[in-house]
Amino acid sequence: MAGLSKGSLAALVALIVGALCLLLETTLPWLVKFPEALVVPATDWVGAAMTWLLQLIKPIARGFSALMSYPMEATNLILGSSPWILVIAVVTAIGWMLGGVSMALMAVVGLGFVLASGYWAESMNTLSLVAVSVPLALIVGGGIGVLANEYPRFRKPVQAMLDIMQTVPTFAYLTPLLVLFGFGPVVGLIASAIYAAPPMARNVLLGLERIEPEIKEAAIMAGGTRLQQLFQVEIPSAATQILVGVNQCLMAALSMVIIAAVIGGFDDIGWEVLLTMRKAQFGPALMAGLVIVVFAVIIDRMSGTLAQDNRKRYDARVAWGILAVGVIASAVTWNSLPNPSEYSAFDGAVDAVDAGLSAFTTANWQWLAAVKNNVLYFGLLPLRIGLDEAVLPFTWGFQWTAQWSLGLFAVGAVAGLILALRGQVTWGIMTLIFVGMLETGITNLPWPFVLVGVAALGWVASGRGLAVLSVGLLLTILLSGLWDRAMLSLYLSGAAVFACAIAGGGIGLLCAESPMAWRITRPICDMLQTIPLFVFLIPVLMVFQIGEFSAFLAIIAYAIVPMIRYSRHGLTETPDEMIEAAIASGATTWQILRDVRAPYAAPTILLGLNQTILYAFAMLVIAALIGTTGLGQLIYLALGQADVGLGISAGAAMAILALIADRMVQGFAEERRKVLGL
Amino acid sequence: MNDTPQAAISCQNVWQVFGPNADSALSEALSVHSEPEAAAAALREKGLIPAVQDANFEVAEGELFVIMGLSGSGKSTLIRCISHLLHATHGEIRIDGENIVEATPDRLIELRRKKLGMVFQHFGLFPHMSVIDNVAYPLRVQGVKRKAHLEKAQKVIELVGLAGRETHHPRELSGGQRQRVGIARSLVTDCSVWFLDEPFSALDPLIRRQLQDEFLQIQAELKTTIVFITHDINEALKLADRIAIMRDGKVVQIGTPSDIILNPVDDYVREFSKDVAKGRHAHVASVMEPGEGHVYGADDPGLRVDMTLDAALARCMDLYEPVPVRAEDGTLLGVVNPADLAAALHVEAG
Structure with missing residues (x-):
């Protein structure tokens, strides 16, 4: 063992445990499926404890609730009964003070859109809550x-x-x-x-x-x-x-x-x-979603100017002028304005979208279904239940047999051996582990292997403390019977994060190389980050209906942004001196990227990956609305049944997964940074 | 307490130790070891950092006392102990006889409002305030009326030569101007003890020299007691009445500038004085030998014991006639006056 690095040692231990589990799984089925008898009704306990606690503070809470209803109703009344002209004038005046003509214009156009969409009253309700x-x-x-x-x-x-x-x-x-x-x-x-x-x-x-x-x-x-x-x-x-x-x-x-x-x-x-x-009324859903986006953009851009250094000052007299116009116009049109909810300038457009969408999906369903099924059958499903169960005659065209498994392991062993002989011992062992995981599927992984693997990763990432913490936290999930759900969540978020890492890293690299690409990508990233989580569900649902694939897409759309941003940032921040030194040494562009810029960017890219993981977990829960089967669904169910125990336990399990992933990636990033002396 | 006039600042056995449970660790180390060296070594062994070890010195009223050392020698820590930005782990620090280590928080605020002023290496200006508001801030916290404090601030701003920039913000000023603001702010309360922590180190050499000269003028006018930190031996020699040299938390030598140059206590101090133009700081007395048994000519350049070596050299050179300067083949190119040679060696006349 003396010659092995820390990483190789950890990988080897995980490999041995995994292999043992695979060999023994037929004789000892409890290795794969944690015995029911050992599961502790933790969910019920948490429920009972929380219910007791909640009952205890309920009077205070209800009192607070009653107290809060005053300011809420007051703002609701003010926003709801103010003439819309006045509200638009106030927001425009604020926009002028914060960012001059462009902000004022954005306020007028944005709120004008909201008004015309017929969602004014609902928007004011939302706004008063905010x-x-x-x-x-x-x-x-x-x-x-x-x-x-x-x-x-x-x-x-x-x-x-x-x-x-x-x-x-x-x-x-x-x-x-x-x-x-x-x-x-x-x-x-x-x-x-x-x-x-x-x-x-x-x-x-x-x-x-x-x-x-x-x-x-x-x-x-x-x-x-x-x-x-x-x-x-x-x-x-x-x-x-x-x-x-x-x-x-x-x-x-x-x-x-x-x-x-x-x-x-x-x-x-x-x-x-x-x-x-x-109700599957996607036209109106899209319209309401757009209203949310408009609000998000206005609020974000306006408050964003506050945080700029040396921001310009704008003449307050203009703002007062805008306000005065608003007041006068409101007074003149008092009682003669129609109810804003009756505006429906876009109804035609909404119907057209609805009709167009139906036409589009009916015309292209074959193609869309092909995309969806290909990803499901050849990507998500094997990852979830393993090649040995996912490869069936009607999807892959043949039946997976034990011979296939043996062949796959043989190929993996050869590849691993080649890597090991070339000095990449850790990667060699990792290859074997990956092959094993692909054959078994994430949700069918033996729990001892998961625990040992996580401990090994934690140990390599930041030391014994993290390994112990991770295993301890995972054990609570295992013992409380949420393991299967947790693995489902892990699989879907893992798949989405993997897709984000590949695609986002690639786009980040492209943007680092080409300023033109960044000029196009940047506003898209800004927009994606401004849009509230909820809105991501609308377009995927429109095209791909309810299901895991839609959830997968929604998660990617939301979680890819940090990966793009951090990859680009990391790759562009290499000090000029280092690049000049590489050029002076005669390195080609590709060599500079591989040997200088990528290693230097590694800590930053890892931080981006970390953000992507957290974003993916956040979206995973929201995506439960459109059909996922993991912890997110449990949390959502608990909400419907007001089941505090289930909600909190499932939420905690989700938080545990996110926390462990966060700590590990941070640990690796920290280690890279230390190596680089940053 | 004693017969000599009371010192403005007096430090006795001052220690500053960083690390967990520094207080108890230090008192334990001091009870076991009588030698500061040994106590410091014991502390280091435990993983603590004795940043200042057993500092002892006095600063007389109106004296310009410079503490000099390399970075990490503990000089910034020491000045923070004296100004009580750090609570000294052990020892007594008296300012006008009052032990500030034991002063109450209220008394410290009182002292800072009335008596102490401080200038920082990176200026420490408040980014959100204009020049005049920065300068007036020590008055504002005392509740001085706005009109009165702006008037006073205006005066100090003129003293440091910043008139006309009152409404600028720190980000709009150059480094030298920023430090003028820092100096003005520390002077606005008419402090009697003035702490300057490497005030000119962040400035470029020309601005530094200019500010040093102006600083000496201000000091000639105000005659405050000053503790001045620097890592630049030339700056120390130029400004100081007395210099304390620190290394690894210890004060290794205290003396006047010529003491430091001519009688360094060890190689560390000698190393500092290597780069110094000795001629400007040492006097004839330091190289003079007894007169018996020597034969000297009729020429007498008129040397006195308190002349600098530069001045003495110039006088001696004056005795010579101009000498020729020739090309390789012996043709005469011109003449040089030896007195001019000596003068050219002076970095600066005087």
């Missing part, structure tokens, strides 16, 4: 950030809590909140405040930590009290970062308000999307 939840999130998040900065002892726990909150799927919050606060818009409000507070807290803390120490010292030496230092010097110095937090907070709140529509009870735009989607 308007109440955001201040709540800003205060709570900002407060947490400032306190964590004041008391360094709390920084670590607070950071850990924020990390966990980022990985807990959005739907999982909803079930306990539903029990606590009862049906109604307050649940959406609270959920979006909870979801939107962490980015604020994170950015406030980051901004305060990043202030130059000498600036803080100067404030001390000036004789300021702690409060003076904080409010007169530190917070203003960190303003840019804090405003980034405000922007993220707004976007998170909007996204969550729309997701919270699944619990219903409030006639908002998210509900509209859901309703039309359920």
Whole structure:
């Protein structure tokens, strides 16, 4: 064993355990299927404990709920009963102050579109939820950030809590909140405040930590009290970062308000999307989705300008002028304007889309079905249940037999041996492991192999601590009986992440090489990142109907963006000196890419992969709405039945998977960075 | 306490140790080892970092005291102990007789508002405030009325030569201008003890020289007690009344500039003075031998013991006639006056 590197050793152990499991699986079936008898009814326990706890704080929650309904109804009343001319004028005036003509124009055009679409009333309902939840999130998040900065002892726990909150799927919050606060818009409000507070807290803390120490010292030496230092010097110095937090907070709140529509009870735009989607009215669903996108873009771009350094100042008189015009126009047209819900400028277009879409799918169904089936039969299904079960005469044209398995392993062994002989021992062993996993399928992997494999990966990525943590957390999933579901989730997100890594990495490389490609890709990436999760479901559903393939596509569409961005960024940030040195050594373009730029970019690309994994998990839960079978579906079911135990356990299992993946990729990125001395 | 006039700043057995449980680890080490060296070694053994070890010195009122050392020698840590940006792990630091290590937080705020001023290497300007608001900030925290504090700030801004830039923001200023703002801010409260932490190190050489000269002028006018940190021996020699040299957390030598140049205590200090034009800092006394048994001519350049070596050399050279300069083949190209040779060696006259 002495000659083996850490990676090879870990891979070898995993390989041996995997091989043993494969050999013994016929005689010892419990190796593959964890014995039912050992499963602990953890879900029920969690349910009982949570129900008890929730009952305990329910009176407080209901009181809070009653309290929050006042500001909510007030903003709802103001936004809902204000003449639309006035609302548009106010937003336009704000747009002018923030970004001049372009922002003002964007506000007019965007809100004009919303008005004409006939979804004005629903949009105002959504907006009023955001308007109440955001201040709540800003205060709570900002407060947490400032306190964590004041008391360094709390920084670590607070950071850990924020990390966990980022990985807990959005739907999982909803079930306990539903029990606590009862049906109604307050649940959406609270959920979006909870979801939107962490980015604020994170950015406030980051901004305060990043202030130059000498600036803080100067404030001390000036004789300021702690409060003076904080409010007169530190917070203003960190303003840019804090405003980034405000922007993220707004976007998170909007996204969550729309997701919270699944619990219903409030006639908002998210509900509209859901309703039309359920009725398969894709034209209206698309229209409502576009309204959401318009809001997301307006809110994002406007608040984004706040966080720019040296932003230009615009003449306030123009803003007052716009407001005055709005007030006068509202007064003149008072009571003579038709109800905005009756506008339906796009009804024709919507019907046309609906009709066009039906025509398109009927005309092309063969082709579309072929795409879908090919991916399913030759990609997803073997990955899920293994080649030995997925290869059937009516899909692949022949029956998989034991001989085939032997042949596959033989090929894998030869390939592994060649790699090992060429010095790539770790990759050689990994090849064999991959072959084995392909033959077995992710959902059929023996659980001892998964545990050992994860421990090995964790150990290589960052050491014994992570290995122990990962195995411990996975054991809770195994013991609570959620293992099969977890493996289903792992398989689908794994497949999507793999596709994102290949496609996103490729696009990132292309964009790094060609500025032209980046000019085209960049606005698309910006747009994809602005769109709330929910909206991704509409187009895939329109074309491919409910099913795993649609979910797969939706996840890719959402999760590919960070991979593209980080790959491009990593590949373009190589210092000029290093490239000049490579050129001076006589390297070709390809050699420079392979030997200099790619290794230098590796830590950044790994961070992109990490983001992609987290995005994929987030989307996986939302995609449960259109048909996935993993933990996401459980969470969604739990929400429907108000089953707190199931919701929390499944949510926790999802968070555990995300957390382990996050830590491992971070560990590898950290290690690469250390190697490069960054 | 003693007969000599009270020092403006006095440091006794000052230690600053970084690491977990530094306090108890240091008192344990000090109780076991009487020698600071041994105590420091024991601390290092445990993985702690003794950044300042047993610093002892006094700074007289109105004295310009320079602490010099390479990066990592503990000089920045030491000045932060004296200004109490760091709480010294052990020892006594008295400012005008008051032990600030034990001062209450309120008293510290009071001291900083009335008595102490500090200038930072990277300026530490508040990015969101204009020049005048930066300068006036120490007055603002005291609750001085806006009109009064702006008036006072205006005066200091004029003193440092920034008049006309009051409404600029730090990002619109050059490095030299930024440090002028830093200096103005530290002076706005009429401090009596002035800390400068490598104030000119981040500036380019020409600006640095200019600011040093202006700094000396301001000091001649204000006569505050100054603790000045630098890593540049030439800057130390130019500005200091006395210099303390630090290495690895220890103060290895304290003395006047010519002490440091001519009587370095060890190779470390000698290494510093290597690059220094000794002629400008050493005096005739340092190379003078006893007069008995020597025969000298009638020429007397008029040397005195307190002349710098440069000046003495120039006087001696004055005795010579101009000498010829020839081409390879012996033709006369011109003449050189030996006095001019000596003058050309001076980096700077005086």
